[in-house]
Amino acid sequence: MSHFKKAMMVVAGAGGDVQWGARGVMAGGSVTDVMDYVTIQSTGNATDFGDLTVSRSPFDGRASNGSRGLWASSGVIDYVAIGSTGNATDFGDTTESTHGTSGGTNGTRALFAGGEQNVSPFASKKNIDYVAIDTPGNATDFGDLPEDRSGHGALGSTEQDRAIWSDGYGDPRTSYVTISSTGNAADFGDLTRSHYGVSGSSDGSRGVWASGRWSPTNYNTIDYITIATTGDATDFGDLTLARSSAAGTSDGSRGINCGGYTSPPNSNVIDYLTIASTGNSTDFGDITTTRFQTGATSGD
Numbered sequence: 621m622s623h624f625k626k627a628m629m630v631v632a633g634a635g636g637d638v639q640w641g642a643r644g645v646m647a648g649g650s651v652t653d654v655m656d657y658v659t660i661q662s663t664g665n666a667t668d669f670g671d672l673t674v675s676r677s678p679f680d681g682r683a684s685n686g687s688r689g690l691w692a693s694s695g696v697i698d699y700v701a702i703g704s705t706g707n708a709t710d711f712g713d714t715t716e717s718t719h720g721t722s723g724g725t726n727g728t729r730a731l732f733a734g735g736e737q738n739v740s741p742f743a744s745k746k747n748i749d750y751v752a753i754d755t756p757g758n759a760t761d762f763g764d765l766p767e768d769r770s771g772h773g774a775l776g777s778t779e780q781d782r783a784i785w786s787d788g789y790g791d792p793r794t795s796y797v798t799i800s801s802t803g804n805a806a807d808f809g810d811l812t813r814s815h816y817g818v819s820g821s822s823d824g825s826r827g828v829w830a831s832g833r834w835s836p837t838n839y840n841t842i843d844y845i846t847i848a849t850t851g852d853a854t855d856f857g858d859l860t861l862a863r864s865s866a867a868g869t870s871d872g873s874r875g876i877n878c879g880g881y882t883s884p885p886n887s888n889v890i891d892y893l894t895i896a897s898t899g900n901s902t903d904f905g906d907i908t909t910t911r912f913q914t915g916a917t918s919g920d
Contacts, residue, residue, distance in 0.1 A: 639684075639686070639725070639726070639727045639776070639777070639778040639779075639822075639824060639872060640684075640686065640869075640870055640871045640872035640918045640919070641684070641686050641687070641702060641703075641871060641918045641919030641920035642659055642660060642661060642871055642918070642920055643657050643658070643659060643660070643702055643703065643918060643919060643920060644657060644658050644659075644660045644869050644871070644876055644878075644916055644917070644918045645657045645669055645689055645700065645702055645916065645917055645918070645919075646658075646666065646867050646878050646879070646907055646914045646915070646916045647669075647672055647678060647682070647689075647691050647698075647708070647914065647915050647916075647917075648672055648675070648676050648677055648678040648691060648693065648913070648914055648915055649677050649678070649679075649865075649867070649879060649911035649912055649913045649914030649915070650677060650886060650909075650910075650911035650912055650913060650914075651675050651676060651677055652675050652909065652911055653671040653672040653673075653674060653675040653676075654668075654671065654672075654908060654909055654911070655668075655669040655670050655671060655672060655700070655708065656668050656669050656907055656908040656909075657669045657702075657705070658876070658890065658904070658905065660869075660870070660871040660874050660876055660892075660918060661871060661873075661874060663892070663903075663904045663905055664904075664905045665905040665906045665907075665908075666878075666890070666905065666906065666907045666908050667908070668705075668908055669700070669705050669706075670700070670705055670706045670707040670708065671707045671708065672691065672698050672707075672708045673696065673698050673707070673708050673709070673710055674694070674696060676693045676694045676696070676719065677693060677719055677720070677912075677913035677914075678691040678692065678693040678721070678913070678914070678915030679693065679719070679720045679721065679722065679735075679773075679865060679913045679914075679915055680721070680722035680723055680772070680773045680774045680819065680820065680867075680868075680915060681693050681720075681721030681722055681723045681732050681735070681915055682723050682869075682915035682916060682917040683723045683724070683725035683730030683731075683732075683753060683776070683917060684702065684725065684727075684753070684917040684918060684919045685725075685727050685728065685753040685754060685919070686702075686727060686919045686920060687701060687702060687703060687919050687920060688700070688701060688702065688753055688754070688919070689702045689917040689918075689919055690711060690723075690730050690751070690753060690917070691708070691915045691917075692714050692721050692723060692730075692732040692749075692759075693718075693719050693720070693721050693735070693915070694717055694718070694719050694738055695713050695714055695716070695717030695718070695738075696710070696713060696714075697710075697711040697712050697713065697714060697732075697751065697759065698710060698711055699711040699756070702917070702918070702919030702920065703919065703920050710756075711751070711756045711757070712751065712756055712757045712758040712759065713758045713759065714732055714749050714758075714759045715747060715749050715758075715759055715760075715761055716735070716737070716745055716747055716749075717737065717738050717739075718734070718735030718736055718737055718738065718745050718770075719735055719736055719738055720734070720735040720736050720770045720771060720772075720913070721733065721734060721735035722734055722735070722769075722772050722773055722774035722785055723774055723776075723783075723915075724774045724775060724776030724782075724783025724784065724785070724799065724820075725753070725776045725778075725783070725799065726776060726777070726778045726781050726782075726783075726799040726800060727753075727778040728752065728753060728754075728800075729750050729751070729752060729753065729799050729800065730750065730751050730752075730753050731748055731749065731750050731762060731776075731783050731797070731799060732748070732749045732750075732751075732759065733746075733747070733748040733749070733765055733769070733772075733774065733783075733785055733805075734746060734747070734748075734765055734768070734769035734770060734772055734785070734788070735769075735770055736770040743768065744768035744769055744770040744788075744789075745768055745769075745770075746764045746765040746766070746767055746768045746769060747761065747764060747765075748761075748762040748763050748764060748765060748797065748805065749761060749762055750762040750799075750802070761802075762797070762802050762803075763797065763802055763803045763804040763805065764804045764805065765785060765795060765804075765805050766793075766795050766804070766805055766806075766807065767787075769785070769787060769788045769789070770788055770789065770816075771788035771789050771816030771817055771865075772785050772786045772787060772788030772789075772816065772818070773785070773786045773788075773817075773818035773819050773820040773829060773868070774786070774820050775820030775821060775822045775827045775828070775829075775847075775868075776799065776822060777822050777824045777825070777827070777847045778824060779824040779825065779847075779848075780824070780825075780847045780848050781798055781799050781800050782796050782797070782798060782799065782847055782848075783796060783797055783799050784796040784808055784820070784827060784845070784847065785805065786811060786818045786820070786829060787811075788816045788817075788818075789816045791814060792810040792811040792812070792813060792814045792815075793807065793808075793809075793810055793811075794807075794808040794809055794810065794811065794845075794853075795807055795808055796808045796850070807850070808845070808850045808851075809845065809850055809851045809852040809853065810852045810853065811829060811843050811852075811853045812841065812843050812852075812853050812854070812855055813832070813834075813839065813841060814834055815832030815833055815834045815839055815841070815864070816832060816833060816834070816864065817831060817832050817833045817864030817865035817866075817880075817881065817912075818830070818831060818832045818864075819831050819865070819866045819867060819868030819877055819916075820868050821868040821869055821870040821875035821876070821877075821895065822847065822870060822875075822895070823870060823872050823873060823875075823895040823896060824847070824872065825846065825847060825848065825896075826844055826845070826846060826847065826895050826896060827844065827845045827846075827847050828842060828843070828844050828856060828868070828875050828893070828895055829841075829842070829843040829844070829845070829853060830842045830843075830859055830866060830868055830875075830877045830891075830901075831859060831862075831863050831864050831865065831866040831868075831877060831880055832864050833863075833864030833865075833881065836883065837862075838862040838863050838864050838880075838881065838882060838883055839862055839864070840858040840859040840860075840861065840862040840863075841855075841858070841859075842855075842856040842857050842858060842859060842893070842900075842901065843855060843856055844856040844895075844898070855898075856893075856898050856899075857893070857898055857899045857900040857901065858900045858901070859877060859891050859900075859901050860889065860891050860900070860901055860902070860903050861880070861882065861887060861889050861891070862882070863879075863880030863881055863882045863887050863889075863912070864880055864881045864912070865879075865880055865881045865912040865913045865914075866878060866879055866880035866887075866912070866914075867879055867880075867914035867915055867916035868916060869916035869917050869918045870895060870918060871918055873894065873895065873896070874892055874893070874894055874895070875892065875893050875894075875895045876890055876891065876892045876904060876916070877890070877891045877892075877901065878890045878907050878914060878916055879907050879910065879911050879912055879914050880912045881912035881913075885910060886910040886911050886912045887910060887912070888906040888907045888908075888909065888910040888911075889903070889906060889907075890903075890904035890905050890906060890907060891903060891904060892904045
């Protein structure tokens, strides 16, 4: 079994120039097809949404255009209408069949990067794919991450037209691309610690990294960055529960982190925070099942 699976088992966007929505949808994780949802500006437990087309762990391989949500993992891209409920529909395929893919978006284009092959030798990959969120079809090659990665998180910004990835597996580095272009990722800066299983969310100006693990320790760490610049992350505060591979998303103001790996068991906890401020997160409620490596996105 791969190191990624043994040890642990990334921001959503919106339509045209919109990057978020009021509803957060959490899909997959712990090799399940479960999808559930919450209203991000409220608090309370999640409600069942429907099922993915196949059980899998998307982790941060997700994106949105404010109305349509996408999840990519194990070579498959699914989509849903976020404002409704129901089962996901097949969108197309990624260029590589990898799990633990991590996605960023500018609300028009979705990028899916890295991950680990589903078959032996379970090698990590560095490829970046892209799709037009409004147009179902197979992904196209965008470029490469600086190195092979799995266990990494992602966030994105419509305003800055940037996707940013954490490095994963014990490396604090982050890297970024301009989403509307193509090409290889460049160095952005470092997180405050080396860990993997980090989740990402954004308000368009500030990016927040939360959760993480460097075996055998799970962390409650929350960091933040200014997306328009490059540079190292700064401490934001703490999660209510130390864990890794939580699912992060936002409505453009409030960020939530859902589920995660707690060595074991898995968690069903949802935390929330105000991205523009700093401080510790607050309990929101619970997702419908305990799981980790879930992918979360938002829309209306």
